[in-house]
Each structure stands twice: as C-alpha cells, then as structure tokens.
Amino acid sequence: xxxxxxxxxxxxxxxxxxxxxxxxxxxxxxxxxxxxxxxxxxxxxxxxxxxxxxxxxxxxxxxxxxxxxxxxxxxxxxxxxxxxxxxxxxxxxxxxxxxxxxxxxxxxxxxxxxxxxxxxxxxxxxxxxxxxxxxxxxxxxxxxxxxxxxxxxxxxxxxxxxxxxxxxxxxxxxxxxxxxxxxxxxxxxxxxxxxxxxxx
Amino acid sequence: xxxxxxxxxxxxxxxxxxxxxxxxxxxxxxxxxxxxxxxxxxxxxxxxxxxxxxxxxxxxxxxxxxxxxxxxxxxxxxxxxxxxxxxxxxxxxxxxxxxxxxxxxxxxxxxxxxxxxxxxxxxxxxxxxxxxxxxxxxxxxxxxxxxxxxxxxxxxxxxxxxxxxxxxxxxxxxxxxxxxxxxxxxxxxxxxxxxxxxxx
DNA sequence: TTCCATTGTTGACATTGTCAACATAGGTGG
DNA sequence: CCACCTATGTTGACAATGTCAACAATGGAA
Numbered sequence: 001x002x003x004x005x006x007x008x009x010x011x012x013x014x015x016x017x018x019x020x021x022x023x024x025x026x027x028x029x030x031x032x033x034x035x036x037x038x039x040x041x042x043x044x045x046x047x048x049x050x051x052x053x054x055x056x057x058x059x060x061x062x063x064x065x066x067x068x069x070x071x072x073x074x075x076x077x078x079x080x081x082x083x084x085x086x087x088x089x090x091x092x093x094x095x096x097x098x099x100x101x102x103x104x105x106x107x108x109x110x111x112x113x114x115x116x117x118x119x120x121x122x123x124x125x126x127x128x129x130x131x132x133x134x135x136x137x138x139x140x141x142x143x144x145x146x147x148x149x150x151x152x153x154x155x156x157x158x159x160x161x162x163x164x165x166x167x168x169x170x171x172x173x174x175x176x177x178x179x180x181x182x183x184x185x186x187x188x189x190x191x192x193x194x195x196x197x198x199x200x
Numbered sequence: 201x202x203x204x205x206x207x208x209x210x211x212x213x214x215x216x217x218x219x220x221x222x223x224x225x226x227x228x229x230x231x232x233x234x235x236x237x238x239x240x241x242x243x244x245x246x247x248x249x250x251x252x253x254x255x256x257x258x259x260x261x262x263x264x265x266x267x268x269x270x271x272x273x274x275x276x277x278x279x280x281x282x283x284x285x286x287x288x289x290x291x292x293x294x295x296x297x298x299x300x301x302x303x304x305x306x307x308x309x310x311x312x313x314x315x316x317x318x319x320x321x322x323x324x325x326x327x328x329x330x331x332x333x334x335x336x337x338x339x340x341x342x343x344x345x346x347x348x349x350x351x352x353x354x355x356x357x358x359x360x361x362x363x364x365x366x367x368x369x370x371x372x373x374x375x376x377x378x379x380x381x382x383x384x385x386x387x388x389x390x391x392x393x394x395x396x397x398x399x400x
Numbered sequence: 401t402t403c404c405a406t407t408g409t410t411g412a413c414a415t416t417g418t419c420a421a422c423a424t425a426g427g428t429g430g
Numbered sequence: 431c432c433a434c435c436t437a438t439g440t441t442g443a444c445a446a447t448g449t450c451a452a453c454a455a456t457g458g459a460a
Contacts, residue, residue: 009407009456035448045409047449052407056448086399112374120375129376150400157398159377160368160390164360167367174312175320176329177359190360197397198357199286200350209425209438235417245440247418252438256417 014052016042021063022107029106033060061122064111068128071100071111075135086148087195089139094165094187101169102183108173112166136161164190214252216242221263222307229306233260261322264311268328271300271311275335286348287395289339294365294387301369302383308373312366336361364390 010016020041024033035056039046053059078092101108111129120126136158143149168190171177210216220241224233235256239246253259278292301308311329320326336358343349368390371377 007456013407034446036446046447047410048408050449112370126376130378133376148400149398155378156386156389157393159371159381159386160364160393163367163371163390164364165367166370167363167365168360170312170366170370171359171363176333178330178355181359186356186359189356190363193357193360194394195397195399197395197399198349199395199397200348207425213438234415236415246416247441248439250418 010042010044010048013042013044013048017049017052017059018063018066021059022066025063025106025110026104030060030110058122060110061125063107065122065125065128067104067107067111068125068132071097072128072131072135074100075132079135079139081139081142081146083146083148086143086146087192089143090161090191090195091188093136093139094168094191095184097165098169098172098183098187101173105173108169112170133158133162161194164194210242210244210248213242213244213248217249217252217259218263218266221259222266225263225306225310226304230260230310258322260310261325265322265325265328267304267307267311268325268332271297272328272331272335274300275332279335279339281339281342281346283346283348286343286346287392289343290361290391290395291388293336293339294368294391295384297365298369298372298383298387301373305373308369312370333358333362361394364394 017038021033021038024038024041033056035049036046039048042048049059053062074096075093078096079089081089137154140149140154140157140161144151144154165187168187172181172183172186217238221233221238224238224241233256235249236246239248242248249259253262274296275293278296279289281289337354340349340354340357340361344351344354365387368387372381372383372386
C-alpha cells in the first residue's frame, strides 16, 4: 500500500504519471514528455503507463484536464463579486487567469494549443474547461442581477469575456507582445476596456 | 525552368514544399505533415527539403509566416475605416479574422499553438504576425483621429482588440463552445461589447 | 490456500527526423 | 564549346519514439 521503491506494483502509478508529466512539462515543455522519460522518472518500465492510459494523447489529455481544474480553483478563489465596484471583480479574475498562464506557459499551451486534443473526444477535458466558463457566467449573472451590468443573455457574453482573457494570455506567452508587458496592468486595461467600452 | 516530372532539379522546390505542406495541413492537420509524406507529394526524395530548410520546424515556421501574410491581406482588404459607423469597421475585421480561423483551423493552430515556434527565434514569423497587429493599430489610430474613439495609447488597445478576436477564434476552433456558434454573430457581439462596454 | 484479474516487464517493430556520403544538372569562365 | 564548380537532389543509415504482443509478478477473493 505504502509506495516503496522496490515493490513490483507501484501503488498509485496513475497519479504518479500525471504528476511527473506535469513536472516535465513545467521544466522542459510538453515536447520533453516522452513515454520513456516519463516512465524512468516514475521508476517504472516504458510501457507501464499503458495500463492506465490508452495512449500518450490520453495521458496528456488527463494532465490538461487537471490543469483546467487547478485554474478553475484559482479563479473561484478570487470570484467574490462586490457590488462596490464590479470592475474590481472582473479585473481580479482576469489577472488570476493570466498569471496562471504566464506562470505555467507550457502547461497552459498544452491545455489549449494541442491539436490532438479534440475536446469532443475528451469529455473529462471538455468538462474541466467548461467549469471555467461556468465560473464566468456566474460572475456576469450576479452582476446583472445587481443591475450593474447591461442585461442580456449571459452565455455569449461569458464567451466574449473568456475570449478576451484567453487571447491575452495566449499572445503574452507566445511572446507576441513587443515588450515584455506588465501582465497585471494589461489585464486590467483589457477588462476596463471591455466594461467601459472603447467608443467615445 | 519549366518544372517537369522527370527533371533531376525540381525548379522551385522551396515554393512547392510550402504549398504542399499547407495543403497537407488543410487536409489532414499539421500532424500529417511528415518529411516523407511531404517529399512524396512533391515528387522528390525524403531529404531534399533539407536543401531549403534547416529542419522541419523551420519549414513549418515558414508555412505559418505565409499564413500570417494571407490573414493580413484579408484584414487589409476589409480595413476601410468609415466615419459613418466605426463599429462596422471593427466588426468587419473581426469577422474576416474569425472566418479565416474557422475556414482553416489546422492552419490557424499552427500559426499560433505550435510550442516549438518560439517567435523570437523566427524573425520572419514574428514580423508577419506583427503586421496583423499593425493593421489593428492603424484602424484604432484612424478612428481616434476622427474623434470616434476614446483617446489613449493605441498600442495596448490594439493588443486588447487582438486578444479578443484571437481568443474568440481559438475557442471556436477548439470547439470549446457548447453549440456550433454563428461565428459572424458572435464576432459582432464581441466587438459590439468591446466598443459599447458592458457596464450599465 | 489457490487462482485469477490487475498491474508491470521485456522484446520487437514501424515511423520519423536527420546526418553523411554520393550523384547530377546546368550555368560560368576559359 | 568544354571542363568544372556549386547548388540541388538521392541513398543509406541511425537513434529516438510510440506502441503492440507475450510473458511475469502480485495480491485479494473464493
């Protein structure tokens, strides 16, 4: 039961694989995750993982799902709508979101960019990502009920807000910005603009 | 000079490789681009490409850069700021942008998602992507000069707008939306919100 | 205690990116 | 007009990788 170095059975190989895969991604990027390297780090033979995941893509999908859950948790922690100033609430969430992406760029890229990870084919992944969307819908609905936001179907609006922060995160970690930006300030500007509008 | 099937020298292998790579991506996704498959389609041996590209990543980088140029052209074509209604201008560009992504999802994913393509290391790619940003800056500055938009540094504002459309495109082609969305309508809503603001 | 399902191992193979050595064409200087 | 050189293309080989098939060990249920 207690995982020991020399037991034939690992104890909780599945969890260990996910953890080490995440570590590898953080350290050297997703491309560094090879079944062999991963197995070695866990101290197990190269094909042991196949008892827990159908293939490498599935494994990475599980890692990505875990990432979405972690991100959602962070967002949930700062999702405390205050009637005093709705902008603060949005800005706090946007900053938490972008900070996660900037803090774990390779991980974040896996969560989204991966071609192979067709969402429809990975229900768990899809659900984990959707939980983030739900977090946003909640925030918008709450403010709408308080009369602080324009009325209207919150769902498409949540997509709009999500698009904004996701796009921002993506452009930043892809170094598409000219100067290494002040991430928090940029997130604040983005949400400020979204809320106040750009028109004169 | 005229490329013929049986000449030892191809004529313009570099261009042919880029074209076929793009075609392969469209047809079967970026993962289908293998040096061997690509060479075979062009009718050349497996390593011939290495006379024109240092490695596969470079080749894909060139394809991605080409994609950015194509996208920029499309944006430029609809970038006709009309004082009558600034929203129309923004919406048209957003729709053109998202339509490109939806029309060529794998291609668009390569342009952004590719971990390996660190922008700083591919000047051509970086420049091509930046041209799109410039297109946006131009639009914003123009409207500002006409007094239709709030004043302020256009550069960070352009990043915000870019983030919004890129994020929207990414979420759509990753099928992160619940229902296959009306792309144009969503793009319109996004830009409408950005311009008018969300606050009551 | 016996036995079987679960979990892990070893060997093997096809695919892929890429290097080194070799081949050919086609324009250029003599 | 011809020999030659350089740019371009080919063939052979190799290491890395994902994954299958066959085998082995474990540990809980009957």
